[in-house]
Amino acid sequence: LQLQASGGGLVQAGGSLRLSCVASGRHPDNYNMGWFRQAPGQEREGVGCITGSGGSVHYLDSVKGRFTIASDHDKNSWFLQMNSLEPEDTALYYCALDFPCSDNIGRIYAAAYWGQGTQVTVSS
Numbered sequence: 001l002q003l004q005a006s007g008g009g010l011v012q013a014g015g016s017l018r019l020s021c022v023a024s025g026r027h028p029d030n031y032n033m034g035w036f037r038q039a040p041g042q043e044r045e046g047v048g049c050i051t052g053s054g055g056s057v058h059y060l061d062s063v064k065g066r067f068t069i070a071s072d073h074d075k076n077s078w079f080l081q082m083n084s085l086e087p088e089d090t091a092l093y094y095c096a097l098d099f100p101c102s103d104n105i106g107r108i109y110a111a112a113y114w115g116q117g118t119q120v121t122v123s124s
Contacts, residue, residue, distance in 0.1 A: 001025055001113055005095045007080075008118030015122070016083045021095030021115055023076040029053065032101035033071055033078040036111075037091035037120075044094070046105035048080060060106045062088070085122045092117040 007019040019035065034049030048059045048069040057069055066085075071078040082089065098112035 001027060001097070003095050003097060003113055003115035005093065005115035005118045008093060008120045010121045010123065011085055013086055013122055013124050015085050016081070017085065017120060019080040019082070019093055019095070019118060019120075021078050023097065023113075026076060027097060029073065031098040031112075033069075034096050034099065034101060034105065034111075035069065035080045036094045036096055036108075037089075038094070038117075039091040042091075044109060046108040047093070049099070049101035049105050049108075050078060051101050056101065058101060058103050058105045082120070085120075087122045087124045089120060090122050091120060093120050094118075 002024040005021045030052040032051050035047045036044050037047050038044040048067055050057045050069045050071050066083050068081040094117045095115040096111035
């Protein structure tokens, strides 16, 4: 199973971007989906996740109210809508599949499947 992330880019502070992730094939419905990011010199951190059932979403505190995650099982896809972007959001963003999804998303570091990363750069 391979993941393909897209949608990154350069945006001014206050702007928006929408990241997309597509899995190469159908995955079990109980696999949680989400997004992580890694800024230069920093550890990778979980940004947001959605449970396989779609019934629960969780976000890193610093992005709550600005980022929204959604999924489309029929298209083997999930998305991260990022609004009110800040320079501190600049990082390489990875989509991920099959990992614990909870309020502790900021302390989740491992997943069974990873996308290749898409760069998000927010200028001040």
